[in-house]
Amino acid sequence: MSSFADFKALLALLPGVLMFIPMIAAAVQPSLPARRFWMLVQRLCVLAATVSLISLGLRFTTPAATSSAELVILPGLAVGLPGAWFGALVQCLGAVIAGFSSRYLDGERGQAGYAAALSAVLATVQLLTLADNWIVLIAAWAATGFALNRLLCFYGDRPFAVLAAHKKFLADRLADLCLIGAAWLAYRATGSFSISTLLHHAATDGVNIDLQLCALLLTLAVAIRTAMLPVHGWLIQVMEAPTPVSALLHAGVVNLGGFIVIRFAPLFDAAAPAHALLAAVGLATAVLAGFVSLTRISIKVRLAWSTLAQMGFMLLECGVGLYHMAALHLIGHSLYKAHAFLSSGAAVRQARLNAMREPWQPAAWSLALAPVLSVVLGIVLAHALASIAPPLAMRDWPVWWSLILALAWAPMLWVPSAGMTYSASARRIVLGGLLFACLLVLSFAGHAITLGAPSAPHALLGQIACAGMAVLYAGTALMQVPRGRQWLEPWRRRSYAGFYLDEAYTRLALRLWPAQLPVSGKSPKNQLGIKPGTAVPTARAGQTYKSLS
DSSP states (O other), X not given: OOHHHHHHHHHHHHHHHHHHHHHHHHHHOTTOOHHHHHHHHHHHHHHHHHHHHHHHHHGGGSOHHHHTSOEEEETTEEEOHHHHHHHHHHHHHHHHHHHHHHHHTTTOSOHHHHHHHHHHHHHHHHHHHHBOBHHHXXXXXXXXXXXXXXXXXXXXXXXXXXXXXXXXXXXXXXHHHHHHHHHHHHHHHHSSOBHHHHHHHHHHHOOOHHHHHHHHHHHHHHHXXXXXXXXXXHHHHGGGSOHHHXXXXXXXXXXXXXXXXXXXXXXXXXXXXXXXXXXXXXHHHHHHHHHHHTTOOSHHHHHHHHHHHHXXXXXXXXXXXXXXXXXXXXXXXXXXXXXXXXXXXGHHHHHHHHHXXXXXXXXXXXXXXXXXXHHHHHHHHHHHHHHHSTTSOGGGSOHHHHHHHHHHHGGGGOOBXXXXXXXXXXXXXXXXXXHHHHHHHHHHHHTTSOOSOOOOOOHHHHHHHHHHHHHHHHHHHHTTSHHHHHHTHHHHHHHHTGGGHHXXXXXXXXXXXXXXXXXXXXXXXXXXXXXXXXXXXXXXXXEEEEEEO
C-alpha cells in the first residue's frame, strides 16, 4: 500500500479517535464545568466532521475503479465508500447536535455524562462504519446501543423514557444473538470472521445453506435494530428523551440497519430467502406505519412513526435490490429528520398558523385522477431521462420503481374540493406536476453520485412492493372523504393504537425481564394494562421505584 493510501486509511480512523477524548476527559476530570466541557466536545465534533469530510473527498482523488475499493486500516478495520459516506454524515450530524444540546440542556444536571455518552455514540458509530470483522461489528453495534441507552435515560424520572430504554435493551440483546449466530455460520462457511472474505465468497462462489441462514439471521438483526414491527415501541416512546437525543437516534443511529444491509449487499443478492424477508418486513412496516402516522396529532410522535415508515421503505428498497436508491434515501432522510426534530420547537407556532386557516378536503375526482397522472408522468419522464443520459440505464431504474414513486408523490396533485375554479384547479395540478418532475430529475441525478452501492433490481419483489404502495395510497385516499372514513373507522381505531402490537411486545418483555420504573403520574402500567407485582421500594437517584412484571 502506498503512503498516500496509508494516510487516507488512517484519516478515516481519526474521527472515532477524536470522539473518545471527551470520554477520557469526563473520567479524568468529572468536576469540569459544563460550559468548558461542552466547548471541548463541540470543537472535537467540528474537527471530527471536518476530517471525515476530507477523508470522503480523498476517496475521489483516485480513478473510479479504485475509489470504491476498501482501504485496510488495521486488522479487522477497513474503509469502503459507503462507510466513508455514512461516517461523514453521522459526524456532521453529531457536530450540529452537540451544539444544539449545549443550549438545550443549559442548567440541567448531568451534562458531562450526557456529552460523554454522545461522544461515545459518535465514536462507536464511526468504528462500526469501519468494521471488516464480525467481532468488531458486533462489539461496535452493541457499544452504540449501550451509550445510546444512557442518553435515553437522561431524564430518569420519566417512566416512558426508562421503559423505552429497557425495551430497546432487550431488543438489542436479541439482535446481538442473531448477529453472533450469523457470524458463526459465516465462519463455518468461509473459515474466517472477515466480512470482506465473506462478501467475496458470496459474489464468486455463491452461498450454501450456512450462508443462507447467515443472511436470514442478519436480516432479523437489522429488522430488530431498526425497530421494525412489532418491536417498534421503544422508538415511539423515546420521545420522552431530550429532543437532541431523538434527533441523533432518528437521523443517525436507527439508520445503521440500512447501512449494514448496503454493506452486505453481495450476500443478500446471493441469498433469495433473505432478500424476500427483507422486502416483506420493509413493506409491511412501511404500509402499517404510514397508516398510523396519518392518525397522530403530536408532532414528535408523528415524526417517530414517519421514521418507522421511512426505515421500512429503506429496507424495502434494499429488499428489491435498489441499494443505490436506499443509500440516497438514507442520506436524505437523515438530513431531513435531524432538521425536523431540532426545529420541532417551532411546530407550536406553525400549528397555530395552520389552525387559523380553513382546513381543505381533496376533491374525490382528484383522488382518483392523481395516481393516473403521476404514473403517466413518471413513466414518460423516466424514459426521457434515461434516453438523454445513457449511463443512467433503465436496468437500474425499472418501470415498477417509477410506479412506486408515482404513487408516493401522487398527493402533490390533489385539488381542494371547495373554492377552486377550473382554471385554479388546472394551475394547481400543473404546479404539482412540475414539483413531481423536479423530484424525479433529482432522483435520476442521484444515480450520478458514486456511493459504492450498486443496484440489482428484483422484478417480482418490485412488483409486489408496487402493489403494497397502491394499497397504502388507496387507504390514504379513502381517509380523505367522509364515506371512506366511515368504512375505515374500525381500521382507523386500530391504526391509532398501532394495531396493539407494542402492547403485546411490552407485556412479553416485562414478563421475561421485569423493569424498574419510577413511580409517576404518567406511569405506563395502567395504559399498558400491566398489573404491578410486589412493590420493592428502592432508593435510586432519589426516586422510589416499583417493580413491574
